[in-house]
Amino acid sequence: MEPSRPIPGSAALGWVGRSAARPKDSLVGALQHISGLWYLLRLTLYYSFVAPLVGRNPLRKQLFPMLSNVGVRSFPIVFMVSYLIGAILVIQTGPPLREFGQTALIPQMVALSMCREFGPVMTAIMLTARVGASYTAVLASMKINEEVTALETMAIHPVGYLVAPRFLAMLIMTPCLVVFSYLIGMCGGSMVAYALYGIGVESYFQATIDSIGMADVWAGLIKAVVFSVLMSIICCYYGLILRPQDGSLGLGRNVTFAVVNSLVAIILSDAVLGAFFIGYLL
Amino acid sequence: MSDVVAADNAIIRVENLVKRFGSVEVLRGITFDVKKGETLCILGGSGGGKSTLLNCMIGGLAASEGRVVIDGDDIVGISERSLDLVRRKFGVMFQGGALLNSMTIAQNIALPIERHTKLDEDTIATMVKMKLHQVDLLHAAERRPSAISGGMQKRAAVARALALDPKILFYDEPSAGLDPISTTRIDHLINKLKTTMRMTNIVVTHVMESVQRIADRILMLDHGKVILDGTLDDLMTSDDPRIKQFRTGDLAGPGGGATSTEDYHRDLLM
Numbered sequence: 001m002e003p004s005r006p007i008p009g010s011a012a013l014g015w016v017g018r019s020a021a022r023p024k025d026s027l028v029g030a031l032q033h034i035s036g037l038w039y040l041l042r043l044t045l046y047y048s049f050v051a052p053l054v055g056r057n058p059l060r061k062q063l064f065p066m067l068s069n070v071g072v073r074s075f076p077i078v079f080m081v082s083y084l085i086g087a088i089l090v091i092q093t094g095p096p097l098r099e100f101g102q103t104a105l106i107p108q109m110v111a112l113s114m115c116r117e118f119g120p121v122m123t124a125i126m127l128t129a130r131v132g133a134s135y136t137a138v139l140a141s142m143k144i145n146e147e148v149t150a151l152e153t154m155a156i157h158p159v160g161y162l163v164a165p166r167f168l169a170m171l172i173m174t175p176c177l178v179v180f181s182y183l184i185g186m187c188g189g190s191m192v193a194y195a196l197y198g199i200g201v202e203s204y205f206q207a208t209i210d211s212i213g214m215a216d217v218w219a220g221l222i223k224a225v226v227f228s229v230l231m232s233i234i235c236c237y238y239g240l241i242l243r244p245q246d247g248s249l250g251l252g253r254n255v256t257f258a259v260v261n262s263l264v265a266i267i268l269s270d271a272v273l274g275a276f277f278i279g280y281l282l
Numbered sequence: 283m284s285d286v287v288a289a290d291n292a293i294i295r296v297e298n299l300v301k302r303f304g305s306v307e308v309l310r311g312i313t314f315d316v317k318k319g320e321t322l323c324i325l326g327g328s329g330g331g332k333s334t335l336l337n338c339m340i341g342g343l344a345a346s347e348g349r350v351v352i353d354g355d356d357i358v359g360i361s362e363r364s365l366d367l368v369r370r371k372f373g374v375m376f377q378g379g380a381l382l383n384s385m386t387i388a389q390n391i392a393l394p395i396e397r398h399t400k401l402d403e404d405t406i407a408t409m410v411k412m413k414l415h416q417v418d419l420l421h422a423a424e425r426r427p428s429a430i431s432g433g434m435q436k437r438a439a440v441a442r443a444l445a446l447d448p449k450i451l452f453y454d455e456p457s458a459g460l461d462p463i464s465t466t467r468i469d470h471l472i473n474k475l476k477t478t479m480r481m482t483n484i485v486v487t488h489v490m491e492s493v494q495r496i497a498d499r500i501l502m503l504d505h506g507k508v509i510l511d512g513t514l515d516d517l518m519t520s521d522d523p524r525i526k527q528f529r530t531g532d533l534a535g536p537g538g539g540a541t542s543t544e545d546y547h548r549d550l551l552m
Contacts, residue, residue, distance in 0.1 A: 058396075058397075061396075142382075142383075145378060145380060145383070146376045146377070146378060146380040147380050147381070147382050147383070149342055149376070149380065150374070150376055150380035150381075150382075151382075152341075152342065152369075153340050153341070153342070153369055153372075153373075153374040154369070154393070154394040154397070154442075154445075155365075155366035155367075155369040155370055155394075155397075155398065156393070156394070156397050157366075161397075
């Protein structure tokens with residue numbers, strides 16, 4: 001069943017938007033935003049996983065361009081950042097490890113850092129900046145141009161048509177990019193470890209394989225899934241709550257809110273998940 | 283969905299419609315009917331409630347009180363899913379066209395057909411060509427909305443509104459921002475749809491030339507109330523100072539606009 005709608009269609013989003021325009025009661029405003037985000041998440045889950053199965057929201061046409069946008073076009077930036085993070089990890093931690101004669105631990109240190117922390121977090125940050133901001137800007141400009149209202153009058157639900165494919169694209173491609181980030185980060189670490197400490201590439205990767213387990217890989221992937229949900233929902237939400245009369249000023253403000261709140265949500269959930277994994281998974 | 287039997291051949295019935303935003307009452311008990319195949323022009327000055335009324339009629343805004351019956355279905359208080367079924371009975375042309383910028387004109391028109399029918403791609407492509415032909419835009423099928431003129435965008439928006447062969451078309455300020463020739467072309471299109479398809483047209487406008495070309499009936503709003511429900515002759519011969527001022531465009535009158543010398547001096551000194 002489609003989630004019950006406390007406030008129908010754009011009126012729901014407009015309601016939250018109006019609350020956002022009254023900052024005098026920030027606690028009430030924050031709770032309204034959280035309630036709006038939760039409502040959007042429920043609708044998105046319905047239109048992503050239930051509605052397509054009953055033929056109410058065919059996604060094929062919109063999904064593939066989105067997958068390309070989120071995945072393929074993010075490839076270069078994730079490659080560059082992950083490679084550099086791997087390299088920087090070795091540059092920064094190599095000297096103290098050498099002081100204690102522990103340079104052999106460099107591959108393990110890089111692998112664990114990339115899998116548990118830097119891979120998912122840096123990928124999520126890159127995706128928020130590159131894809132999430134564009135989600136907000138595109139949806140907000142569609143609100144200004146009445147395109148979202150036009151979809152509603154054509155009996156096409158904006159969440160099903162606009163949010164669900166963006167959500168699914170992020171959900172599918174973020175874990176793929178995170179795995180890619182693991183590998184590239186380790187390559188970056190290996191190159192610097194070879195150049196500065198003479199650790200051979202083969203022995204570096206053998207030490208990497210010996211030092212990480214599947215639990216470490218899963219920890220990063222679970223984080224990737226959580227981050228992708230947070231990024232896509234927060235960024236789409238801030239696009240959809242824009243009122244046409246807010247204009248370009250409101251668009252800029254909402255893109256800023258979307259990016260800042262996504263990053264805060266990513267770091268907060270990273271801390272919570274990190275503590276949870278250390279306690280139960282790792 | 284509650285079925286309501288409309289009297290005579292009324293396809294739309296609005297009864298005691300009230301819309302409030304907080305404590306501000308924008309629509310104050312609006313009542314009127316629209317007959318099948320009729321072109322109704324909704325007139326009024328800025329802030330008179332025209333756009334709010336249109337939004338209430340297309341389900342974009344929930345009415346605070348009253349009823350809006352579209353082809354037998356009361357849409358006030360209706361569930362979202364039932365409203366979606368009613369929405370397939372009408373099309374809407376928005377002021378700016380509201381075409382999806384990421385798609386070509388043909389893809390825009392195909393969208394509602396793809397989403398609401400199980401027709402194959404070839405059939406949909408043929409239907410799209412038919413709709414484009416109706417609005418004389420076949421040559422612009424593969425162009426994006428940003429690459430065509432404002433008038434063409436509005437005609438493309440009409441083609442998209444026609445995609446599911448609705449019984450009713452709503453137009454929000456179809457002449458806004460258009461040159462006189464494009465305005466005439468849109469007006470002729472509205473008349474053509476009425477005569478060839480027996481389309482019921484509801485046009486929100488404030489362009490008097492357009493009203494004279496297309497209106498069968500006129501509904502004039504002022505401060506959320508109906509001040510005229512009649513024909514073009516009624517509009518042209520009315521002695522109501524508010525209607526008279528709208529008709530002539532004078533600055534002096536109940537609609538305001540002119541500032542007396544005394545008021546000007548008082549404003550400066552206050």
